[in-house]
Amino acid sequence: MRGRRLRGALYAATAVLFALHQDVWLAKDSRLVAGLPVGLAYHVGYCVAAAVLMALLVRFAWPRGVDGEGGGGR
Amino acid sequence: MTLAIIGLYLALVLSIGGLSSRLLRATGEDYFLATRTIGPFILLMSLFGTHMTAFSLLGASGEAYNRGVGVFALMASSSALVVPLVFLLVGVRLWEVGRRHGYLTQAQYFRERFESDGLGLALFAVLTALVVPYLLIGVMGGGIALSQITAGQVPEWVGGLAICTVVLIYVTSGGLRGTAWANTFQTLVFMILGAAAFFVIVADLGGLAAAMAQVREAAPQLLVRAGQVTEAKLLSYTLIPLSVGMFPHIFMHWLTARSASAFRLPIVAYPLCVAAVWLPSVLLGVMGRAQIPGLQGPAANGVLVQMIQMHAPEVLAGLLAAGVFAAVMSSLDSQTLSLGTMFTQDIVRHYGFRDRMGEAAQVRAGRLFVVGILALAFILSLVTQRSIFRLGVWSFSGFAALFPLVVAALYWRRATRAGVLASLLTSAVLWIVLFARSAPGADESLAGTGIMPVAALVAASTAALVGVSLVTRPPRPETLARFFPAGAAR
Numbered sequence: 001m002r003g004r005r006l007r008g009a010l011y012a013a014t015a016v017l018f019a020l021h022q023d024v025w026l027a028k029d030s031r032l033v034a035g036l037p038v039g040l041a042y043h044v045g046y047c048v049a050a051a052v053l054m055a056l057l058v059r060f061a062w063p064r065g066v067d068g069e070g071g072g073g074r
Numbered sequence: 075m076t077l078a079i080i081g082l083y084l085a086l087v088l089s090i091g092g093l094s095s096r097l098l099r100a101t102g103e104d105y106f107l108a109t110r111t112i113g114p115f116i117l118l119m120s121l122f123g124t125h126m127t128a129f130s131l132l133g134a135s136g137e138a139y140n141r142g143v144g145v146f147a148l149m150a151s152s153s154a155l156v157v158p159l160v161f162l163l164v165g166v167r168l169w170e171v172g173r174r175h176g177y178l179t180q181a182q183y184f185r186e187r188f189e190s191d192g193l194g195l196a197l198f199a200v201l202t203a204l205v206v207p208y209l210l211i212g213v214m215g216g217g218i219a220l221s222q223i224t225a226g227q228v229p230e231w232v233g234g235l236a237i238c239t240v241v242l243i244y245v246t247s248g249g250l251r252g253t254a255w256a257n258t259f260q261t262l263v264f265m266i267l268g269a270a271a272f273f274v275i276v277a278d279l280g281g282l283a284a285a286m287a288q289v290r291e292a293a294p295q296l297l298v299r300a301g302q303v304t305e306a307k308l309l310s311y312t313l314i315p316l317s318v319g320m321f322p323h324i325f326m327h328w329l330t331a332r333s334a335s336a337f338r339l340p341i342v343a344y345p346l347c348v349a350a351v352w353l354p355s356v357l358l359g360v361m362g363r364a365q366i367p368g369l370q371g372p373a374a375n376g377v378l379v380q381m382i383q384m385h386a387p388e389v390l391a392g393l394l395a396a397g398v399f400a401a402v403m404s405s406l407d408s409q410t411l412s413l414g415t416m417f418t419q420d421i422v423r424h425y426g427f428r429d430r431m432g433e434a435a436q437v438r439a440g441r442l443f444v445v446g447i448l449a450l451a452f453i454l455s456l457v458t459q460r461s462i463f464r465l466g467v468w469s470f471s472g473f474a475a476l477f478p479l480v481v482a483a484l485y486w487r488r489a490t491r492a493g494v495l496a497s498l499l500t501s502a503v504l505w506i507v508l509f510a511r512s513a514p515g516a517d518e519s520l521a522g523t524g525i526m527p528v529a530a531l532v533a534a535s536t537a538a539l540v541g542v543s544l545v546t547r548p549p550r551p552e553t554l555a556r557f558f559p560a561g562a563a564r
Contacts (some may be wrong), residue, residue, distance in 0.1 A: 013293060014159065018229040021152060027300040030290075037283040037297040040356070043151040048347035050154040054342045057162060066170045066334045 005050065007061040010053070017053055076223055079392030082422070083399065086452050110331040112254055116368055120254040120327050121340050122347045123261030123404035125157070126319065127208075128215020130354050131268065131401050135381075136374035138359030142296030145463075148311045150352035152547070154345035156315035158269070161341050165328045166320045167484050169337070171557070172329045179412075180325050180480075181420040182272035187483050187557055188491040188549070191424075198420045200476070200502050201322050205409055206555065207469040209451035211462045212406040213238060215326050216527045217455060218462075219398040221436065223391060234455050237399065238280035238448045241406045245414070253407045254330060258329040260400035265350060267397030270352035270390065271382055274391075275361070278385040285361050292364035306524030313528045319472035319480050322416060323408035367417040375462045410444050417443040447519035464518060467526075468509055475501035475531035486543075487554050493543030503529055 026039045033041040112120070138145040168183070177183045181200065185194030213234040220233025244252055260423055279285040286297070299308070318324055331337060355378065362369075362377035366382065369377060382394045418440035422431065431439065458465070479497055482489035508527045512518050519525055 009093045014155075016340045018312070019157060021147070021155065022305065023147065024305060027305075028298055030294065032283075032286060035286065036357075037286070038418060039299050040146055040353075041503070043147045044349050044353060046250075047154040047345045050151075050345035051342055053155075054158045054162070054345065057159075058338045058341050063166050064161065065165050073287050 002040060003060070012055055013053060014057070017046075054072045075388050076392035076395060077228070079389070080220065080223075080396050080399065081104045083393075083396035084236065086245055087256055087260065087400075087403065088240060090244070090252070090259055093255075103454055110326075110330055111332045112336065113332055114336045116254050116258050117327070117336050117373040118340040118343055118347075119258035119261040120330075120408070121161075121324065122326055123257040123264075123401075124323050124408040125405070126261070126264070126351055126401055127405035127466075127468035128211050128218075128398070128462055130351050131264070131398055131433050132215045132218060132375050132378055133211065133461070133466055134352055135359030135362065135374070135378035136372075136461055136465040138296070138356040139363050139369060139377045141302040142293075142298070142360055143356060144299035144308070146352055146356045147301055147308060149314070150356070152312040152346050153315040154348045156312060157318050157348075158341045158344040160316065160319045161328075161337060161344065164480055164484065165324075166334055167329050168480070169331050169334060171484070175262050175556075176190060178326075178329070179416050179419050180320070180322060183414065184422075184479070184483060184494070185424075187197040187553070188489075188494050189553055190491045190495070193491060193495055193498070194420060194424070196498055198416055200472075200498060201320070202413060202416065203502075204453070204469055204472040205413060206447065207321065207449055207465050208408060209409055209448065210454050210458065211465050211469075212402045212409075213448075213451050213455040214401060214458065214462055214465075215402045218376050219379050219395050219402075222376045223383060223395040225383070225510040231234045231452075231456055234452055237402055237406060240408055241403050242445065242448065243356065244412045247281065247409050247443075254412050255325070256407060257404045260404040264397040264401040264404070265347070267394050267400075268351060268354050271360060271378075271386065271394045274387075275358060275381055275385040276391060279361065279365075285357075285364075289360055292367065293360075296363055304524035307519060307526060310519075310524075310529040312528040313474050313532050314467060314470045314526070315474075316468040316477040316532070320473045320476040323405070326412045326415065336417035341535065372461050381391070392526065395423060410448065413447055414440040414444040417501075444526045467510075467518070467528075471526070471528035471531055472501065472505045474528050475505060476534045478536045482539055482543070483557075488543055488548055489539065490543045490549060491544045492546040493539045493541075496542040497535045501531060501535045504534050 023039060023042055026042055029038050031038045036044070092120055094410065133330075134145060134149065137148075171177065172229055173181060175183070175186065181194040181197045184197050185191060211345030214230075216237035217232070217234035220228050220236070221230040225414055244256055276285055279288065289296060328337075337510050358378055358381050362381050366377060366380055379395065382391050386394060422439050476498070482494065504529075508530070511528075516526065520527060520530060
């Protein structure tokens with residue numbers, strides 16, 4: 001039950017991260033952050049956030065029934 | 075000096091292919107799938123190297139030269155989320171299906187999943203046709219890199235021809251194991267040299283702050299997304315990375331994994347690798363606008379190489395040109411091998427030529443097919459007037475339109491043969507119509523709305539798949555039992 005809730009929460013977080021890709025609030029902002037235009041810095045941070053989310057998905061929401069080792073074939 | 079470095083690099087890649095061919099086990103499965111023994115790191119490098127191509131270096135910098143930093147959001151950060159999700163939800167399951175049933179190609183899976191020979195043949199034709207523009211951008215990238223780094227002394231066609239020849243040699247000798255090794259080496263080369271290029275060029279420009287100040291002076295509009303990339307365009311571009319779910323070469327690399335858990339590292343590391351490659355490309359493209367103003371149309375494809383030439387010492391310029399070659403060849407090799415595999419498995423063997431042809435003749439037929447496709451891409455590279463970025467987007471849009479097919483095959487029991495065929499046909503016809511109506515250099519969105527053709531393609535493909543499936547006879551229970559075994563949750 002707890003596992004299912006966690007899985008659901010992670011997929012909800014994925015949807016939120018997808019929505020956050022649309023950075024309307026930064027579209028006209030030309031300030032520099034860490035030497036980069038703020039919109040670009042935001043999307044670099046977005047990539048880092050995606051990596052963190054993927055680490056959580058891989059750990060807690062791995063596809064069910066797919067754990068087998070390789071070596072098979074025709 | 076530059077040419078000598080590039081020549082040495084090409085020889086090195088050939089020797090890696092040759093070395094792996096000595097270790098090749100004399101079985102078809104080792105040639106086509108490296109006996110499904112590839113571990114996490116090589117899988118990450120070969121998947122990433124295969125996915126990144128001239129599009130990510132020359133295309134991204136050329137597009138950033140024209141449209142600014144918003145290009146990173148258009149393709150890189152959306153891919154950072156969507157691509158690893160596709161690996162997790164589609165790639166891992168396809169690996170499992172491929173292992174269980176012994177598939178080597180997508181057509182084999184779809185043919186058996188939907189019990190239709192015609193579907194397998196149609197899928198082979200559509201996938202092959204869509205790979206051609208993808209090959210084309212690699213051949214163009216190689217030509218541009220070599221021509222510009224030698225200040226036009228070497229014509230573009232020589233670089234394209236050199237890349238095609240080297241790839242053909244090491245792919246045919248080393249199979250997928252050789253391709254995976256060469257990909258790993260080349261991915262490391264272009265990631266390390268890309269970072270080196272960035273730091274050397276930025277240092278030569280007086281540091282990041284000075285370089286950005288020059289851009290603010292020359293083209294301040296490139297530092298913001300507004301005015302360059304609309305909200306509709308940004309949103310519809312997020313559909314393009316779905317293409318990775320139907321790339322034949324990515325499918326082939328998925329199947330090489332030695333276990334499902336080998337996917338964990340590629341899934342987690344992919345977003346970071348994307349940022350590491352695209353950030354320097356986009357920034358150098360934007361900075362190039364201040365350094366080399368006035369590049370028009372496809373000429374912007376060469377801005378990265380011109381920046382290298384202007385701001386890096388000759389030895390490094392040669393190495394960096396080799397890095398561009400590495401990015402191009404690490405995709406071209408897998409695409410080439412996947413086409414050869416598809417032709418051998420889906421046409422030669424499936425349609426009974428195996429009874430009339432010996433093993434060697436079958437392999438020769440596969441190689442001849444690949445030579446023919448590469449020759450076609452090479453000829454097209456001599457005449458095309460489109461930017462690398464936009465050609466890539468058209469190719470990816472076509473593959474993205476096929477994404478609903480693989481999702482339905484894996485997750486939707488009610489999907490029918492007729493539904494999948496209708497979806498495939500709809501995607502192919504609509505892609506041809508939209509591509510034929512688009513003009514090089516013009517706004518590629520639908521009727522100037524900012525909505526990219528990929529949105530229409532995915533919507534039409536999904537509608538055809540769902541609509542026709544619901545009004546046609548469901549698949550047989552025995553078929554479903556093969557692909558949705560009891561206890562396997564979806």
